Amino acid sequence: MNTTWRVPMSSQQLTYSPFDPDIIVDPYPIYRELRNEAPAYWSVQANTWVLSRYNDVCAALADPATYSSASGIFPTPPGVDMTQLFLPMLIMTDPPRHTALRKIVSKAFTPRRINALEPHIHTIVDDLLNESPDSGGWDFVSRFAGPLPAIVIADMLGVPRADRDRFRIWSTTLIQSNPTRGEFGPGLDAAASLYEYFSGFLAERRARPQDDLMSALVQADADGERLTEEELLGFCLLLLVAGHETTTNLLSNSAVVLAQHADSRRQLADRPDLVPGAVEELLRYDSPVQGLSRTLTRPVDLHGQDMATGQTVLLLFGSANRDDQVFAKADQFDLHRAPERQVAFGRGIHFCLGAALARLEARIALQTLLARQPDWDVDLDSAVRLRSGPIRGYVSLPLG
Numbered sequence: 001m002n003t004t005w006r007v008p009m010s011s012q013q014l015t016y017s018p019f020d021p022d023i024i025v026d027p028y029p030i031y032r033e034l035r036n037e038a039p040a041y042w043s044v045q046a047n048t049w050v051l052s053r054y055n056d057v058c059a060a061l062a063d064p065a066t067y068s069s070a071s072g073i074f075p076t077p078p079g080v081d082m083t084q085l086f087l088p089m090l091i092m093t094d095p096p097r098h099t100a101l102r103k104i105v106s107k108a109f110t111p112r113r114i115n116a117l118e119p120h121i122h123t124i125v126d127d128l129l130n131e132s133p134d135s136g137g138w139d140f141v142s143r144f145a146g147p148l149p150a151i152v153i154a155d156m157l158g159v160p161r162a163d164r165d166r167f168r169i170w171s172t173t174l175i176q177s178n179p180t181r182g183e184f185g186p187g188l189d190a191a192a193s194l195y196e197y198f199s200g201f202l203a204e205r206r207a208r209p210q211d212d213l214m215s216a217l218v219q220a221d222a223d224g225e226r227l228t229e230e231e232l233l234g235f236c237l238l239l240l241v242a243g244h245e246t247t248t249n250l251l252s253n254s255a256v257v258l259a260q261h262a263d264s265r266r267q268l269a270d271r272p273d274l275v276p277g278a279v280e281e282l283l284r285y286d287s288p289v290q291g292l293s294r295t296l297t298r299p300v301d302l303h304g305q306d307m308a309t310g311q312t313v314l315l316l317f318g319s320a321n322r323d324d325q326v327f328a329k330a331d332q333f334d335l336h337r338a339p340e341r342q343v344a345f346g347r348g349i350h351f352c353l354g355a356a357l358a359r360l361e362a363r364i365a366l367q368t369l370l371a372r373q374p375d376w377d378v379d380l381d382s383a384v385r386l387r388s389g390p391i392r393g394y395v396s397l398p399l400g
Contacts, residue, residue, distance in 0.1 A: 014038055017045035018075065018291065018314065018389025025385065027290065027392075028331065031319035040305040046075040046389075048293060048312040049305070054323035054343070056302065057315045060294060061347040067294035067313060069350060070094045074390055075293055075314055089234040091242070091350060098349060104227055105235060105353065108216045114356050117152065121361055124151050125368045134373065140397040144369075145251035149244045149361060157236070158212030159201060170194050171244050172386075172395065191237060198236040202229070243354045247361050249288035249386070249393025254279075254366060256397070257286055257333055259378045264335040269374035272367045278335055279362045283321075284342035285333045290318035290392050292346070317343050318392065376400070 014037065016023065016030055023030055034041055034052040041050045051057055060067040069092055090101050125148060132143045150164040173190040202218060209215040217232060227235065258265040268274055293312045300307045307313065321342050324330040345352035352358070377400040384396040 014041065016041060016043050016050060019046065021387065024387060024389060027318060028322055031316060031322055035319060035323060040303040040307065046314065048075045048314045049307050050314045050316060052316045052319040054320040054326045057317065057320040057343060058347055060313065060315050064094055064349055066297055066300065068094050068297050069294060071295040073292045075312060089238045091238055095349065100225060101231065104220045105217065107220045108213050109353055111356065114360060118360060118364070120155065121152060121364050124148060125365050129368065129372055138399055140255050140399050141248065141252055141394050142396065145248045148365060149247035152361060153240060153243050156213040158210055158214050167240055167244065171241050174241055194237050194240065195233050198233055202232055243357065245391060246288050247358045249391065250283065250358060250362050251365055252394040252397050253286040253288060253392065254282045256378050257282060259376060261333050264333065267335060269370040272371070274335065275367050276363050277338065279359055280339050280342060281334060281337050283344035284327065284339040286392065287318045287321055287344040288393055289344065289390065291316040291390050317346065
């Protein structure tokens, strides 16, 4: 490590790592400290710089030439090259290849295709709630928040619903792997299983195209260029993990927040038209993706800190969304806030491709849940959190 870096005196008492178990439970107090005392902070434990203020995070997202995604999007130990561990993924590319890839896969996520899913999602939500108890005593993640996006993605891709449980296991295993502790084995095994599964499925769709997303991806092109086999497999992995985990964790985090804010929940039950706005505030208040990493392509001097070429920078979306210089009383959940500038889905060229789908699923899920079971408690003492620092959510969330 470069010993000439200037570390602010006020930050020397701070200790922050996204994988710290105590911080995973409640990261927001230390986010406030970081924003106030060390807005450009070197985390020894995570081997990364950390940016926590809204304006800094947004500026980095708007400058992919300086803050590159090509070397990975999660903090990793020194000497670990994420590009050697996983096949190419859209989220881990820079222009010009990113521009071409995004143009291709965007054709599979048109507003028409997403909006057409609304009746289908309503049916899935109703079916899942019909299978769950009318009162407490059931696990929100395993019975509802987990299966919903898994079924939606499985149906979009055209794969059998019977495989959704395997998808959930593979996805959670990938997310749970902690690279700062060298936990690559289980995650890589899960990725290999996914690659093997989708490889056979892609071959089948090439031979017999159908009206599903997988067939559309196989056939999609931009200016005569198509996705390579490796890029297709990488996109399937990204779609499963990002599309599945983001919605699952948005819903489980929302269930907790609304249980803790009974007055707001009551208003939403009485006024379903408020739910779309509430989804935006829930995304801001407890973001399912707390942050993603970038790698510097040039030296950057920020807040008196010399950040060197090749070092990683963790952009804390969760902290940016709690920045009270941008959002008044940011640590309060405000049902009537209009947080148009929240960055839960990122910003710029890597803005989440599935954001519209996640919002649609969350709106339908919450409106239906509030109509059918407007009161619930959560048993946080028995709940099991994801232990993936940058991804915030639950493996298990009992409703009482």
